[in-house]
Amino acid sequence: MPSLRDRRKAETYRSIQEHALRLFAERGFDQTTVGDVAEAAGVSSMTVFRHFPTKEDLVLADEYDPVLAERIAAGPAGEPLIRRVAAVLADGLAATSPGERELMLARLRIGLTASALRARRWENHHRTTEAVVAALPAEDPLEVRVAVGACLAAVTTALTHWAEHGGDPHELAVRALNLVLQQKG
Template sequence: MTLNHRQAGLRERKKAKTMASIQMHALRLFRELGYKATTVEQIAEAAEISYSTFFRYFSSKEDVLIIDNYDPLLISSFESQPAELSPLQALRNAMLSGVKEMTPGELATMRERNELVMSVPELRAAMLNNMLSMMDLIIDMTCKRTGRQREDIAVRTFAGAVTGVNISVMLHYAEHAEADFSILLGEALSKLEEGLTL
């Protein structure tokens, strides 16, 4: 990896950490005050950032629960996977390596975010849009790796299946705080790779 790539990776990791910190403070306020009663000003003050800095990371209070900045890290890891791996194997490795780099605090924040999203109806709709964006990202990465076109039904089905796995694992993790997210995700993606016979 070149120096520029390492520096870019460090910048993305620092940005992701800052976003996770803002989310952690926001979640505490949501617990104490309620989601609707909490303001962006209160979140910024708790995170010790300015009001304008908040909007460098999130476009709204809703985005604090919906958006993260791990996509660039996922793309970088996916693209560095050995060429002999299938797209699913490469994506599984990339996703699991990203999870392993998350601190216990980041994982707890992710679980709590998902739990809160599922309890607020308007946030569930926003999460669907986020999942559709994830599906588009997987389509783009898969097309680049395989040379296939976005319209290829196999590519779209693959992206939809992986996105579905991610949703099911996140929902399970939101309801089972004692679970190991990395193990859950690895097992679910392995089931998909094996053909998921029931």
């Protein structure tokens, strides 16, 4: 069970990010300052930066990479790696709560409209790939990068479609992942 300090830290993190997303949606990413976010969250700008090193992190930071890497590494070794990656991504989306989906949708929409965030999305993609490669040291790094890259691209495309057109994010992701898995070499 997390300590009181860890729970408070997590609550502050969530509060700051929720206030930031609300302000970015209302005013725009470029028009909202870190000071605005700090004021809305009732914390100092230093506290914001302690939790989120950059303004972009207020939108893009999450704690999914270690969980994703751990779950892929724990998957059945006899199953093709790309299927393990696809299953973990699909299962992760299926397990999201309505609140998590709401947060994800807000983050996506802001990320799609703010040009400053587009390059960081690629950086996040790379960081996710590297986390999975590190979790699978016995696997072929090229195979891991291709499997993760293909599956992340499929899910990212599905989630972008969801943000722009609606639908069920899990169903869209499963559909996109199945398109990747059906490809023959």
